[in-house]
Amino acid sequence: MRPPLLATAALAACLAAVSPAPVFAQAPMRDAPTSFAPLARQLLPAVVNVQTTTTVQARAGRPDAPEVPQAPPGSPFEEFFRDFLERNRPPGGPGGRQGPGGQGGPQQPRRAQSLGSGFIIDAAQGIIVTNNHVIDGADEINVVLTDNTTIKAELVGADQRTDIAVLRIRTDHPLTAVDFGNSDEANVGDWVLAIGNPFGLGGSVTAGIVSARGRDIRQGLYDDFIQTDAAINRGNSGGPLFNLDGKVVGINTAIYSPSGGSIGIGFSIPSNLARNIVAQLRDGGQVRRGWLGVNIQQVTDEIAESLGLRNGARGALVARAQEDGPAAKGGIRNGDVVLRFNNQDVREMRNLPRIVAETAVGTQVPVVVWRDGKEETVTITLGELPPEQQTADARPGQPRPQANQALELSGLGLKVSPITPEARERFSIRPDARGVLVTDVIPNGAAAERDLRPGDLILEVQQERVNTPQEMQARLEALRRQNRATALVLVENAQGRRFVPLRLRGEGRGGSPG
Template sequence: MRLSGFPATRRVLALSLSVTSALWVTTALAPHARAAQDAPPAVAPVVAPAVTPAVTVDARGVPDSFADLADRLLPAVVNISTTQTLKGDSEDEEGEEGQGPQIPDFPRGSPFEKFFHDFMNRQNTPNSPPRKMQALGSGFIISADGYIATNNHVIRHADKITVTLQDNTVLPAKLIGHDERTDLAVLKISSPRPLPFVSFGDSDTARVGNWVLAIGNPFGLSGTVTAGIVSSRSRNIDQGPYDDFIQTDASINKGNSGGPLFDMHGAVIGVNTAIYSPSGGSVGIGFSIPANEAKGIIEQLRKTGKVSRGWIGVRIQDVTQDIADGLGLKPAKGALVAGVEPKGPAAKALLTTGDVIRQLNGKDIEGRALPRLIADLPVGSQAHLTVWRKGKITDIPVTIGALPESKTDPEEKPAKSSAPKSDKAVDLGALGFSAASITDESRKKYRLSDDQKGVVVTGVVDGGPAADRGMKPGDVVTEVQQTAVNSPAELRKGIETAQKEKRHSVLLLVHDMDGLRWVPFPLDGSAH
């Protein structure tokens, strides 16, 4: 699993070993991941541990012991071993850097650092023969016939997957399906006897402060049980659009990936996926995918091998106080529409840039949660959006579409329009940038599309309000206060109008390399 968005000084690990980029993101699964040519252990006969499939043990207050609960749960938690063939140039099939073993953190310039650096360079020599890498992770059995839930990054690119049960029975596993967006996967093993399994619980009932157990395979130490509490809920660690992690202080380390997080009833309330760590080891900050998100994905993977998600085709952002002030919206809540996919469900429902979605099917929402909530809705069903549009509330029905597997085909571009006549550039010193009309020269310089409309940013003052908000030369301002602008004069007029209306901030719709986003600028003297 690749996590992004954390400062380079922090390390977020996917409970594994290999490292890519300054974010210290990892994808191998045990500290002893190694090149190996050995055949996997022989398959032993299966003996299903004598446990009841459904665990109902309840612990209240501070338990005297977790022993009874652990005894019941351990047989359903498995170790997962994978073997991957690495090419000589250490690049996988997607052209990414190979996931070789991590170089230990030796003092800079020390003989040990040089030794390991030289060793790794020899291993990654171009045209060297293919080699095999082994890694370890965790999983848990979810049905008596051998279906297993785990993380996608545990089995990603594996040539061979082997599962070891609690009684050391070793079985080959088949990959049924995987989902990169949520980092979940489903495996299948075959057994002549029913296997012990655990069930998903209701993660919404997990309160901050509740006791939890984590079971897995940290550092290859099978059947490890740790206890802690739910530290927080709804954590966003910038892993993707569906972030809603449970945070726990139960010790979770490399190799715990894909293992279960249990409540005191023995129900799975989370799938252990990532940790925050400045050192690579557990510091008591672990993250689990909530069961209420995971179980729907797991069930789809189990039945069809793939995931179908709801989609309406909008680009959204959270409504901040500055944005709300610029719109004249109270209170500052909802999902601000920054872009609408042509021919998508939202476009067909006549949603438009600048709309604020306040409710989904009668329930208040925040911008960050909208993609996840829409994704959970059945494709083809109808949802009702409560939308704030220029001071008025309206109900807009929208038919949920299926999230495209890849980016939809681009619309046909309109005929190239002639460049506008030169319009005097404006220097918006108070906002920290200057802008000019889009010309043939600026289209070429900033690689703007032939049909791009708006006013191009030609300069940004270092440390100014625009720079603080991530604006760069080449960005294009397309709207001011939800009114289209196509000349510097219109841009200035829109800002002056907002000032005359005594608004606290002015909203600019900016088209940058990542697409459209609303950028608020204060007008009450607080430039930053």
């Protein structure tokens, strides 16, 4: 059947002429080295083992428990020694001695050891960087160099929030140092080397790639981890993650593992975050962080729609600007969405605390917020984050006179009422609280979908204060007349304040008395 084949070929040629095949630009490839050995030889002398000793009490209820020799944590010897001593424990405790009534003597404290890693960043001053959790609570810290030289170390400073610590050793022994690199240039797919002290075995080198960036592993407000598949195990904590230029782009800190061993999911603190923390610890032994004084929440698609925010959900929604805080003094209001801070984009809520914390205390910074359907810029003078930040109590002014009528809000599955003395006692509402009280939530309604509950207070509707059920009802009706799909309400309960987008259902213009 020759003609159909010719016709098909001709048609294909025509289609090719009309729609040429897409041409994809090939990204330049950086070949992996034939061997990592030259780089490893260069870097290994700068990586140290960190050994700590801590005094701990004997296990409660086991005064006769023999002391397990301190094998490296996680090593096969640890379990071996424990099993051996349990089988051979004398009936009266160590040495067979018994206390009154056949019980062992008083519990004696024992010395526990742990192992980690670190790296030298200043050979002349003997400055070493490691993780805070490696040295936390230690009575004694020793550093072991690659030639097995052991040197006593002193703690210069530690920061629990980012899990970074700085040590100093004083020695005439020649030291090798490494430099921090630019972690922002570490792209997904780049080769990296991890060097450390896994399971107390000594200096070990593993290779892998950057698997992901910006990981939040729920360790704190400043999570921005580099994820790598370079093998990281117990004892690697505090060790460096190197790029192929021999620069430190991360501090190996955590792994995800159901078994305790590496499954190729490790996390490193980016060097650009660590560099500032290390510099402050070296200078003063503590870290001063910028403080904005806001409670924030994530901007969802529905919240973005409620606020008329263009280009989708982004930024950090200010649920509350704390009184007398830098934000409130600078003009930031409840309901603002922070889009840019100090010329850096705030892509999502968790970006803002890190950007603020990295900004120097006392700096005047421009802040771009979304307010009343448009962008506005305010200038904030950054404060210092208190050592133990407490949530500021609200001290609103006197409430307006309230009507006594309760209402069922049409289409929301919600019944609200004024805050009466009886309600204050029933729901433990503080004396100075104001707003509209949620008294009943209908299952499967719009309010139930957003987890509103009896006892919650509704303070604002679409960023306007409401003090009575009638005010709230009128505000909702106005939004329906504007064909708004959702209403953004500010809710307060014992857990704090949060903005909640409620779907506006139904066309009713009022509620029925409750």
